[in-house]
Amino acid sequence: MKWKMNDEVDLYDCRMQPWYISAVSCSKEVVILLDTSGSMTGMRFSIARLVAHSLLDTFTSNDFVTVLAFSDTVKTPIPCFQDMLIQATKENVQALKEAIDNVPIEGYGNFTIAFSAAFQLLESYRDGRGREGCESCNQAIMLITDGVPSNLTEVFETYNRFNETGEMQIPVRVFTYLLGKEVTNVREIQWMACLNRGWYTHMQSLEEVREEALRYLNVIARPMVLQGDQHPVVWSHAYADFQDRKVSQWLKEVMGQHMDRENELAYTQAEEDRRFVIGADHESIKTRKVQQFQLMTSVSIPVFDRFGNIRDNTSVSAELLGVAGLDVPLKMFLEKTKPYQIGVNGYAFLVTNNGYILMHPELKPVVQGFPRDNFNSVDLTEIEMVDDDTVEARQPNEDTLKLRNSMVAHEKGSILDIKIKFALDDQRRINVETRDFFYLPVNGTPFTLGLSLPPNYGTFSIDVGEKFRKLEKAGITSANYFHGTNWRVHPDWVYCRYLHDNIKNFTTPEERLMHFFKKKDNEEEKWKWFSDPLLPLDVESGEEDHSCGRRPVPEDYYYCDEDLVLGLLMEAKAINNWFGTDEWVLRDIMNEREPVEHFNITMRFVSTHAGLTRWQYVNAMSGTESRFGDFNNRAIDEDWYKATILLHEESPDSILFNVPFDAGADPDQTVTAFTAVYHQDGGHEVPAAVAGYKFPIHRLQQQLYKITETYASPSCTEKAGSTDLCGCASEDISCYLLDVNGYVVVSDEFNDTGRFFGDVAPDAMVALKKIGAYRQMVLFDYQATCINQTIVSSGAADLFLTPVRWVQGLLSYMAGQFLQVAVNNYMWSPVDAANSFYDDYGEEVSSKEAKDDDEDAARPVYTYTKVESDPCDKIRLLALVNMTSKDEPLVYEDPEPEILSFTTVEPVTEKNVESVTDDEAMQGDEPEKEVQEIEGGVDGEVKYETENVENEDNQEEDEEDLATEEPTEEPFVFRSRSLVAKRVPNTNLILVVVDNLNPEMDPGPERWDADPEVVSYQNESFPCYKLPINDLPRRRLEGCLSSHRLEAEIDKCGRATPSGASLGLGLLVLSLAISLLRVESLLF
Incomplete structure (x- = not known):
């Protein structure tokens, strides 16, 4: 192997990586005591804040931590974290960092109550009261302060000395971080660390923090080093293969450039994940492709100095040499599960000992081409959702909790017949299917493998x-x-x-x-x-x-x-007779020409179980067109493949019609028709492929009009012998073909294509829910990201950017004062100025304001948009059809036909305002007219009459009377136009016919909107609303050691930092030099 070398500065620090930290320290429970008394100001608190941040960066999802800020009282910077340890996920750590930056500095430091609170909290977890099912391992208190005022022996004797087994036990390690140059009582704070199996560090500058904060890891690793025989194998949580800030920033720029180039392309979330998350194609880094990182886990073991005590028999040492590890791309786990054998709508997934998802098809690691902050701390209960009609967020089902707890416990078993709801098409569609779950532990790892299968077609496969x-x-x-x-x-x-x-x-x-x-x-x-x-x-x-x-x-x-x-x-052989060439040559013997010409079919395709996708165009495709297979090449993993199989299970031999979301007003927009192909053998059938066609959507609309032309509407009967206005072509009704999720496939208006029906006809969509045609499904997205944009201006502070600006202002002020004295004494007498002051006061003020305005206008103000992304929960109210083709048509009738009533008011414009003369104003405007619908007419014809509205004076009197009355809010009563809904046989379509004789009505608070909305948790904010996950069971990593009998013989427990020593040495050298100079002056 040849390592790639370059001349750039390497900022990568392996000691800050999760695989290193987990290997040397196992799982930890830590309380950070942050001194916020009045003495912790200025540079001291800056160092303290950086120390706290650096320590928090050394924790992983196997650790639990909290921060207690203390002065005369003890409190948690995040109130909802009070009296608990939280899991050190990236999002929780970030929340703690932000809270630390905002703690107030006040009062005096009461170290007794601070240590008492920390010890009591750790004791509750050690006894198993704080977190069920997870035994404690390494516990520690980390004190960050600028000095200890007194001895705290009594506190440590009470809470950290036990002799239950005949040997002195010190369950909690104490690490002390002394800050500042001028410190007192150093011996006391050293004693705290040395007598409590800890480490003492004295830091005087920001540069020392990073290195000194990592020293505690070697101390916690001492028991493992002393036992010397076992090397615990540790697996990390999922992470991206870049951690260095420089690399991540470069990657972000590369991805940002790509997003700018392709911002007009509408990728689904799944497509975005595929484009930005890759496997092991490291060659892409050379060509700066989009896919620049991969998700992985690491397996690592600690490396000990086993011969240190043999070389030096005078003292006991426990030196950690480092960590040996190996990166394992998550793609390798996926490959080993062989998805093609699992089949469509089935999947394998991995869960860690913490219940977090390591691998799952619903895991969304990417947002805008960059890894989400919390992609490696998504709990199983946040992905697997049972269809139990739950409308409240973060209320996991008992079956989901049972599945999670069994997998966390590393058990083998199964849970059958769970009704799962899941999203498709970037969470715009929802479906429900019964699943069987099987799980077993992955030997040698903390992971548990799960398998989700449909109970019918998911248990068989094709052997070819x-x-x-x-x-x-x-x-x-x-x-x-x-x-x-x-x-x-x-x-x-x-x-x-x-x-x-x-x-x-x-x-x-x-x-x-x-x-x-x-x-x-x-x-x-x-x-x-x-x-x-x-x-x-x-x-x-x-x-x-x-x-x-x-x-x-x-x-x-x-x-x-x-x-x-x-x-x-x-499969290639089986379809070769139809898809052997790129161009579809129509064959009359196969009766292919008639349907192609009737629907103007442009292409056909097939996608098979083994991952082969083939397609043909009727005419040769031009080089500028995008190929079907470039965006539809994932076979059984495509959403349309999954939906087609689900439709077949509901209604065999059915056709699924699909149009792009928000397709717009393009009449040449195509609709895609899918149908499932099954292989039957021995009384069983297995999905083998999905085939389909593409054709213009207006052809489907024409077919709808043709089928319904025999329907006689009122406007149709007026033109006897003509069918132009009959059926769905009539103006009296509106016909819609909706899919099973409530999206418009065919409408009278092409603008409606691909839109949610609740946005097209709000009252009709609510009516469909009320008659049971659609079921309103609640879908929570616990992996969502909220984008916050803030306009930031730099003009308000530009005068304080440099000392030169300040000097410039001072000189301008001095020059102004000199000119004022000169004018008063030589050019204009103050007495003369007083005589004209009051006359010209208004002009003086105006000119001064104008001058100020000119100065402000001349000063450049720079603004930019600051974009921040924060984790959040979102909710969607999606639709799922609740009727079959065997059901009778469902009808909604408005009990009270609407009386059309509206007022015409001329808009106020500059033109008509100027046209009103004073005489007209004296005479008054002509009364406005109200148009009301009246009964009567023939064959449903609507007639209108007009009547004068009360004059303006009477209206004002009525308004005054209404103002004196207390407003009374009448209860909202939903009303909608009449409609009828019928499931189209052997399709995923629902025909909805809406009465147009009455106007569209406002559904009010019952309006059904499928767009995502942020979940509001009342007074709780992130991450407080995720605290229930913190209390779920977890399993401790194997091989953890918290103590060893020889550790008491180690006398190393820390010292002052090298910078402190060098400072003392420098002062000594300086004093010696001065003494030498004095001696020299006396001698010579």
């Missing part, structure tokens, strides 16, 4: 291996089934790959696959199916050699997933 082997014997080569360029394979699945992927540079997965197909078809290559790259080369011969990679591996070693590749070849 033997069938294709017969074709191989017939001499058919693999490349024969992959002609043209209109085909794609799943980009995330491993079909074949070289172990050393840099041997061959493949630009696409398809190029890599064809390379191995040619290699396979070449008889001279002596093809072998190497399935697992982690096994030795002679595994087929039965001679396993677990030598941990000591044997050399050939550079051209490759491996292929035999089941996946053979399944792909079998």
Whole structure:
């Protein structure tokens, strides 16, 4: 291996990484005592704040921590964290940092009550009262202060000395951080650390903080070093493969440039995750592609100095040499689960010992191309949501809690028949399906593997291996089934790959696959199916050699997933008769021309179970068009594939119609029709593929008009013998084809295409809910991000930017005073000025204001938009159809037909205001007219009459009378236009016909909006509303050691920092130099 070297400054500090910290300190429970008394001002508190921040950065999600700010009282900077330890997730740590920056400095320091509160809190957790199911390991108190006024022996004797087993036990370590140059009672604060298994540090400047804050890790690691035999294997939580600030800032700029270039493209959240989160393609870094980081976990072990005590028999030492580790991309876990064997709508996921998600298809790690701050602390209860009609946020179901607790406990088992609700299409759609959950522990790790499967079609798979082997014997080569360029394979699945992927540079997965197909078809290559790259080369011969990679591996070693590749070849053969070329050549013998011409079909496609996607255009595609497979190449992982299978399970042989969201007024916009293809064998059926067409949406609208033209509406009967205004073409009604989630597929107005029906016809959507056509589903997004934009101005403080500006202002003031004296004495007498002062006062003030305005206008004011993203919870009210094609049509009738009433008022403009003369004003304006609908007319025709409105004086009198009366709010009564809804057989469509004879009505507070809204938790803010997760069960990491009998013989417990020593040495040298000079002056 050749390490890449460069001349840039390396700011990466491995000691701050979670894999290093977890390996040397295991799990910790820590209370940080921050002195906020009156003496902690200026530079001292700046150092204290930085020390607290640096210590918080050394904690991981396996640690629990809190900060107690004390003076004459003790309090937590975040009130909701009172009397508890919180998990040191990144979001909780950030909240503590922000709270520390705002603590007030006041009062005197009462160290007795501060230590008492800290010891009592840790004792409650040690006894198991504070957090159920998680035993304590390392406990510590970290004191940050500028001095201790007195001895605290009594406190430590009371809370930190136990002799229950015959040996003195000190359960809590005490680390002390003394700040400032002029300090007193140093011996007392040293004694605190030395007699409580801790470490003492004296810091005088900001530069010392980072290094000194890390020293406590070696002290906590002493028990592990002293035992010397066991090296605990530690796995970290998920993180991105960059942690250095310089690298992350560069990455953010790269991603920002890409987002600017492609800001007009509407990517779904899943597509955004795929574009910015990758696997192990490190070659992309060289070309500065978009996908610049990957999610990973690390496995690490501590490295001890086992011979330190042998070399020096005079004292006991416990030196930690470092940590050895290995990064494991999460993509490797996904590859091992073989998603193609799990099948559509099934998935595997990993849960940590803390209940957090390590791998899950619903985990959203990216926002705007950059990792979310809390992507590695998403709890299982925040993703798996049971359909239990819960309308309150953060109320997990009992089944979800049972699943989580079993997986956290590293158990093996299953929970069957859980009704799960899940989102599709970037959380715009929702669906419900019964799932079976299976789980088992991953040996040697703190992780538990879960498997979610649909109970019917999810328990079977297609075995095509033997069938294709017969074709191989017939001499058919693999490349024969992959002609043209209109085909794609799943980009995330491993079909074949070289172990050393840099041997061959493949630009696409398809190029890599064809390379191995040619290699396979070449008889001279002596093809072998190497399935697992982690096994030795002679595994087929039965001679396993677990030598941990000591044997050399050939550079051209490759491996292929035999089941996946053979399944792909079998499916390619099956569809080759239809998709053998890039262009769709219509064949009359197959009766293809008639439907193509009738609907003006532009393309057809198929996507198979093994990840193959093929498509054909009726006419040759121009080079400027985007290819279907470039954005639809993930087969069973595509949302439309999942939805099509779900529709088939509800209604076999159905067609799913789909249009883009907010498609707009483009009449040439296309609609996509999907249908599922199943393989049947032995009385069972398994999803094998999804096929479909694309055609213009106006053709579907024309078909709707044609089918409904026999319906006779009032306007239709007026034109006997004509069908132009009959059915859905009539102006008396509005016809909509909605999908199962309430989005408009076909409407009279093309502007409505792809919009939520609640935005198109609000009253009608509420009416559909009331008659049971749609069910309102509550979906919570606990991984949401709220973007806050603030306009910041730099003009108000520009005078204080540099000392030069201040000097310039001083000189201007002095010059002004000199000119004033000169004018008063030589140019204008003060007496004369007094005579005209009052006459010209107004002009003086005006001129002065004008001058000030000119000065302000001349001063440049720079503004910029500050964008901040914060974690938040959001809620959506989504729709799910609640009727089948066998149900009778559902009807909503307005009990009180609307009486059309409105007032016409001429808008006030500059033109009509000027046209009103004084005479007209004296005579008064003509009374306004009110148009009211009256009964009568033939065949539903509406007639109108006009009447004078009361004059303006009477209106004013009425308004005065109403002002004196107390307002009474009448209860809102919902009303809507009449409508009828019917499920279209064998489709995902619902036909809704709305009466247009009455106007659209306001649904008021019952309006149904599907847009996301931020969840309001009343008086609780982030992260307080996430505290219930803090109390859920967790499992302690194995191999944790908190004490060792030889540790008491270690006499090292800290000292002053090197800068303090160098300062003393400098003063000594200076005094010696002065003495020498004096002696020299006396002698000479």
